[in-house]
Amino acid sequence: MTTLAVAPEFTLPSVAGHSLALSDLHASGPALLLFVSEECPTCTLTLRRLSPAIPDLTRAGVRVAAVFEDPLEVAARVSRRTGFVGDVLSDPAPYDVSRAYSLQSLPTAVLIDRDGHEVNRVVGWDAAALRTLLSVSVTDESPVRKPGCAAKNTYDAESLRALDGAGAFDELEEMFERGWTDGLPAIPPTVERVDAMLGGRDGSRLLGEIAPAMARVTLERVAACSVLAGCRPEYFPVVIAAVEAVLEPAFNVGGQAVTTQPCGQVIVVNGPVREAVGLNGSVGALGPGWRPNMTIGRAVRLVVSLTGGGFPGRLDRSTLGNPGKLSMCFAEDEELSPWEPLHCSRGFSGSSSVVTVIGADAPLSISDHRSTGPLELAGVLGEAAAATWSPNWWPLGGASLFVICPEHARSFAEWGWSKERVREEMFSAVVRPAGSLRWGETTPFVNAAGDEQPVHKWDSPDDIMLVVAGGEAGRYSAVFGPCLGMNTEAISKEVQWTT
Amino acid sequence: MDYVSPFDERSRVTEPLAPRPADLSGARVALLDITKRRGDEFLDRIEELLQSRGAVTFRVVKEIFSKPASPEIVRQIADRGDLAVEGLAD
Numbered sequence: 001m002t003t004l005a006v007a008p009e010f011t012l013p014s015v016a017g018h019s020l021a022l023s024d025l026h027a028s029g030p031a032l033l034l035f036v037s038e039e040c041p042t043c044t045l046t047l048r049r050l051s052p053a054i055p056d057l058t059r060a061g062v063r064v065a066a067v068f069e070d071p072l073e074v075a076a077r078v079s080r081r082t083g084f085v086g087d088v089l090s091d092p093a094p095y096d097v098s099r100a101y102s103l104q105s106l107p108t109a110v111l112i113d114r115d116g117h118e119v120n121r122v123v124g125w126d127a128a129a130l131r132t133l134l135s136v137s138v139t140d141e142s143p144v145r146k147p148g149c150a151a152k153n154t155y156d157a158e159s160l161r162a163l164d165g166a167g168a169f170d171e172l173e174e175m176f177e178r179g180w181t182d183g184l185p186a187i188p189p190t191v192e193r194v195d196a197m198l199g200g201r202d203g204s205r206l207l208g209e210i211a212p213a214m215a216r217v218t219l220e221r222v223a224a225c226s227v228l229a230g231c232r233p234e235y236f237p238v239v240i241a242a243v244e245a246v247l248e249p250a251f252n253v254g255g256q257a258v259t260t261q262p263c264g265q266v267i268v269v270n271g272p273v274r275e276a277v278g279l280n281g282s283v284g285a286l287g288p289g290w291r292p293n294m295t296i297g298r299a300v301r302l303v304v305s306l307t308g309g310g311f312p313g314r315l316d317r318s319t320l321g322n323p324g325k326l327s328m329c330f331a332e333d334e335e336l337s338p339w340e341p342l343h344c345s346r347g348f349s350g351s352s353s354v355v356t357v358i359g360a361d362a363p364l365s366i367s368d369h370r371s372t373g374p375l376e377l378a379g380v381l382g383e384a385a386a387a388t389w390s391p392n393w394w395p396l397g398g399a400s401l402f403v404i405c406p407e408h409a410r411s412f413a414e415w416g417w418s419k420e421r422v423r424e425e426m427f428s429a430v431v432r433p434a435g436s437l438r439w440g441e442t443t444p445f446v447n448a449a450g451d452e453q454p455v456h457k458w459d460s461p462d463d464i465m466l467v468v469a470g471g472e473a474g475r476y477s478a479v480f481g482p483c484l485g486m487n488t489e490a491i492s493k494e495v496q497w498t499t
Numbered sequence: 500m501d502y503v504s505p506f507d508e509r510s511r512v513t514e515p516l517a518p519r520p521a522d523l524s525g526a527r528v529a530l531l532d533i534t535k536r537r538g539d540e541f542l543d544r545i546e547e548l549l550q551s552r553g554a555v556t557f558r559v560v561k562e563i564f565s566k567p568a569s570p571e572i573v574r575q576i577a578d579r580g581d582l583a584v585e586g587l588a589d
Contacts, residue, residue, distance in 0.1 A: 180505060194503040211567065215507030224503040255565030306505040486565045 004117035007110070008100035012067065012089040015076040020065070020087060026112050029061030030119070032134065033110045034086075035103055037069040038078050038170075040149035042125050046107040047082040049125070049139050054086055056136045062111075063087065069095050069106065069152040077174055093160065095153035103151040109133065124148045180228055182298065182305060182326060189224040197223035197233050207240075208247035211254025213309025217247060221307050222299070228306075229299035229327075235277050235292055237497035238355060239299045242267050242329075245357040245491040246300060255486040256359045257310025260317050263483035264325035265304065266360045266401060267297055268467055270343035271353030273495050274331040281331030283471030286363055286403065286478065297327030300357075322362040330469055336406040337468035338413030345419070346492045353495040358401050358465070359488040361481025364388070368408065369475045374415040375425060377408060382426035382464075385479045386457055390441040394432065394455045397443070398482040399463045399490065402426075405470035405477045423461040430457040465490065520582065524553035529580035531572075533564040538586040545584055554582075 011021040025031035034050065036043035047066060054064050064086035068075035072090040079088040091097040101110065104123075111119040111133055122129045125146040131138045152160065175186040187193065194203070203220030210217050219240070226239050246253045246265060256263050269279050280290040288294060310316040318325070334341040343354035366384040371377035385400050404412075404422075412422055435451030446455055458464060470476065520526055528549050530542045546556050559575055561568050576583050 180502075189503045189505065191501045191503060213507065216509070220503055221505050221507070224505040227503075228505060252566060254567065259565065302505060307507065485563075487563055 004113070004119060007112045007116055007118045008097070009116070010091075010097045010100065012091055012097060013072055015072060015079065015088040015090070020089060022112065023116065025063050025065055025087070026114050026116055029063065029114055031112045032057065032062055032064045033101075033112065034064065034066045035069070035098060035101065035106055035108045035110070035151070036066055036078075037106050037149070037152055038074050040106050042146045042148040043107045044078070044082055045146065046109075046125050046148075047079065047084045049127075049141070050109075050130070051082065051084050051086075053134065053136045053138060057134060060136070062134070065089055067091050067097060069098050073174070074170070077170075077177065080177075093152070095151070098151055098153040104154060106148045106151050108148075108151075175228070179311075180306065182302060184326070186228040187230055189227040193227045194220060194223045197226050197231065197236050199233050199236065207244055210247060210303070210308035212258050212315050213307070215307050215309060217243065217303065217307055222303055225302035225306060226295075226299040229302055230291065230295040231299050232277075232291070232295075235296050235299075237495050238269060238273060238277060238279075238292075238296050238353075241355045241493040241495040242296065242300045242357055243303050245355060245493040246304065248491045250487075250489045251357060251359065251491045252486045252488045253304060253308065253359075254310075256483060256488065257304050257308055258315050258317055259483075259486070260319045261483060261485075262318055262320050262322040262325075262361045262481070263359050264322060264328055264361075265297075265300060266324065266358045266480060267300060267329040268342055268356045268358070268401075269296075269329065269331045269353070269495075270334065270341050270348075270356070271495070272351065273353035273497055274334075276497070279329070279331040281333040281469045282336075285330040285333070285469040285471075286328070293329050293331075294327050297329030300329070301325060301327055324360075324362050328360075330403075332467045333406060333469050336409070336472065338409055339419040339466070339468065342465070342467045343492060346490075348492065348494060353497060354492050355495060356490055356492040358399070358480070358490045359483035359486060360401055361388075361483065363403065363478040363480050366477045366479060367475065368477070371411075374412055374417045374422070375429070377411060378417075378422055378425040379429040381408075381477060381479070382430040382457070386430050388479065388481045389484060392437040392440050392442040392446065394437050394443060394446060394457050395459045396457055396463065396482055396484070397459065398484045398488075399465055400458070400482055401465045401467070401480040401490075403470065403478045403480075404466055404468050405475060406468060406472055407475045408477050409468045419466055420461075423464045423466060426464055427456060427458055427461040431455065522552070523549060523582075526554045526581045527579060528554045528556045529576040529583040530556055530558050531568070531576065531583055531585040532558060532560045533585065533587065534561055535564045535587065538564075541586040542584070545586070549584075 009022050014020045067089045071092045075090045108123050110121045127138050127144045175181050205219040207217045277292045279292045305311045348354045368380045431454045434446045434449035434453045434455050437446045
């Protein structure tokens with residue numbers, strides 16, 4: 001009679017959240033250990049092909065556990081991908097358990113009897129040998145035999161370092177698998193990174209609930225979104241203020257998040273924090289190229305679309321969307337502006353740092369290199385907005401955000417026009433008789449008006465918001481399309497930060 | 500590796516749907532007008548059809564379509580109605 005060897009005892013972490021010992025696994029019957037690793041294609045094949053046999057093995061009293069020569073999160077991911085339903089354990093570097101079982105190559109299936117003795121083992125994929133070992137049906141699909149890869153406990157240090165590099169790449173892939181992204185690569189929000197983002201702030205602090213998910217927006221979740229978005233910790237105070245603004249009921253982010261309209265959330269930043277974090281309000285202010293602009297706007301959008309549940313194609317039903325729904329954050333160029341900055345117009349002191357969020361569509365560029373007077377330029381800027389929302393939808397019933405380029409702003413200043421004067425003249429310039437607007441999508445106001453009754457594009461000059469940004473050269477301003485039907489208001493919040 | 504989830508991972512209790520009534524005779528039906536354009540026209544026609552089947556209807560109107568119904572509106576529907584019909588979109 002052959003004496004069976006005692007299988008080496010071990011205790012390993014399981015993806016189910018607790019540790020499992022070998023003695024747990026064979027406590028009430030035999031245990032099958034499948035030693036595998038992420039990088040080995042034969043291991044993947046074995047996990048896939050043996051998974052259908054697990055119910056039969058369970059009925060026969062055999063408990064099946066995959067033991068990965070990988071970290072726990074890799075084991076979790078590979079088992080999820082392969083549909084493996086048994087226990088999943090992790091034996092990462094230095095692979096003590098793998099070494100104790102003298103594994104040379106993976107996969108290796110080791111059958112342990114109820115008393116903890118090794119009955120037999122099968123190395124590589126070998127359908128016939130596994131059938132004999134396990135007494136269950138195993139697929140005869142080609143290949144019926146396939147050798148595996150070297151067990152990692154046999155690797156030299158240099159090879160292991162190369163493998164770690166491959167693992168880091170997959171960490172990014174995992175963000176896509178989890179759906180923790182807007183479609184671009186995202187930085188994994190590890191506990192360490194989120195802690196660094198929080199910078200000692202209380203992560204459990206509740207900022208509010210966000211529709212449509214009615215999810216609790218804690219500072220920790222905002223920090224996770226900020227890490228995913230690629231923010232540096234010094235940007236975090238700006239993100240917090242923007243999220244606080246978004247959560248104000250008067251902003252109606254829930255409506256904006258789910259509407260068929262294309263609107264996103266535009267963030268304008270004023271005050272000294274712009275320079276402290278490097279926010280761009282100059283050349284290319286509405287475009288790519290500046291990390292603070294791109295990542296602060298993206299962090300806020302991730303709070304809306306991930307935490308808030310307004311994810312495109314799911315609860316976000318935007319017919320077309322717009323590129324600004326990825327990120328839209330810029331600074332006002334207060335230094336080149338001849339006028340009072342936005343935050344001062346909204347009641348904040350010039351020395352304070354303030355974010356203003358506005359529900360808005362994509363920007364429309366307005367070229368004007370030819371106007372010779374302020375009335376002409378104000379008319380050009382205003383008329384560009386005449387067709388926004390829909391050409392005959394007058395009055396708009398909402399606000400339009402204009403970004404005035406420094407050259408246009410300087411011209412107005414040289415002609416002696418204040419910001420208020422520009423807004424008033426833009427308002428006055430865009431007016432039509434109601435009869436000319438009565439086709440296609442038009443408003444109840446136009447339908448009720450007499451043919452010759454003048455109708456303005458806006459209810460009042462107050463619906464024209466002006467900020468100054470852009471490169472010093474070039475006469476291109478822009479107007480953002482509106483977000484309507486939401487009763488949404490622009491919201492400003494002071495940034496709580498220290499130099 | 501441990502990650503911090505951007506999601507609120509609390510589990511939610513899903514309320515089961517109320518049983519479907521065998522017929523509409525005498526049923527009290529709330530018609531929720533969310534104030535989307537022409538939603539009232541849709542509900543007018545639904546109301547005719549419901550009344551022809553013996554249902555008793557009543558209107559409830561949301562303040563604005565783009566915000567969730569207030570708890571008072573939901574309470575009204577629950578207290579006064581056996582069924583509810585909501586008209587969406589334009």
